[in-house]
Amino acid sequence: NIACSSAVSLPLTPFDSISLTFSPAAVGKHETRLRFLVNGLWVVAVRVGGEGCEMRFELAEPSDQRVHFGAVRPKQPATRSITLVNRSRREVEVSALEAAEALRAKSVALTLGGEGATQATVRPRGSVQLLLRFAPEARIPRFSQPVVLQVCSLARPLLLVDGSCI
Numbered sequence: 001n002i003a004c005s006s007a008v009s010l011p012l013t014p015f016d017s018i019s020l021t022f023s024p025a026a027v028g029k030h031e032t033r034l035r036f037l038v039n040g041l042w043v044v045a046v047r048v049g050g051e052g053c054e055m056r057f058e059l060a061e062p063s064d065q066r067v068h069f070g071a072v073r074p075k076q077p078a079t080r081s082i083t084l085v086n087r088s089r090r091e092v093e094v095s096a097l098e099a100a101e102a103l104r105a106k107s108v109a110l111t112l113g114g115e116g117a118t119q120a121t122v123r124p125r126g127s128v129q130l131l132l133r134f135a136p137e138a139r140i141p142r143f144s145q146p147v148v149l150q151v152c153s154l155a156r157p158l159l160l161v162d163g164s165c166i
Contacts, residue, residue: 024052056087057094057151059158060127069108069134069163077135082159084130086122094128095119095150106143107136108161130158136165 012018024030031049038044059065060083069078086092096118100110111131112120120128130147142164148157 020048022050024050027052027054053089055092055152055154057092057122057156058085058087059083060085065159067132067159067161069161071164071166072134072136074136074138074165077133078163079134080132082130082132083127084122084158085127086124089124091121091123091126092152093119093121096130096147097150099147099149103132103145103147103161106145106161106163107134107140107165108145108163109133109135110147132161134163138165140165 022030029049029051031047033045033047036044036046064082067080067082069080072078084094094112096110096112100118103110109132111117113128114131122128140163142162144160144162146157147159147161148155150156
């Protein structure tokens with residue numbers, strides 16, 4: 001998909017390059033030809049193609065769709081670890097920044113792969129650990145909070161976290 005309505009003139013030197021970004025709107029093979037007019041004399045057609053693949057970033061265990069901390073006492077943390085798997089044919093960029101901010105208000109810390117990280121790149125057939133630590137300092141009424149991750153810049157709801165502090 002070329003985002004221009006008509007011919008575009010680019011003055012280039014012999015060592016310049018043109019970058020193209022492939023962002024398919026659908027799964028499947030895509031192909032097109034780009035025509036370049038060289039020195040106003042020759043038309044060179046370049047075949048450009050790629051394949052759009054399905055994004056399959058999901059929980060390793062479907063039973064992890066609900067993470068239940070239960071009733072936790074103040075200053076007695078509870079931790080849960082969830083495995084997320086990339087079953088796509090290409091790597092995916094994952095961001096849990098917004099989800100971590102939403103959970104922080106409920107005294108839940110969220111990290112991807114440990115060490116406080118909220119972003120990760122997961123290779124095809126690779127996995128990453130989503131760590132949830134509920135460490136309330138005072139009473140918190142029962143809550144239920146969805147965890148929505150950004151996967152390749154798309155919002156992807158993955159699980160629900162609930163608990164309380166008595």
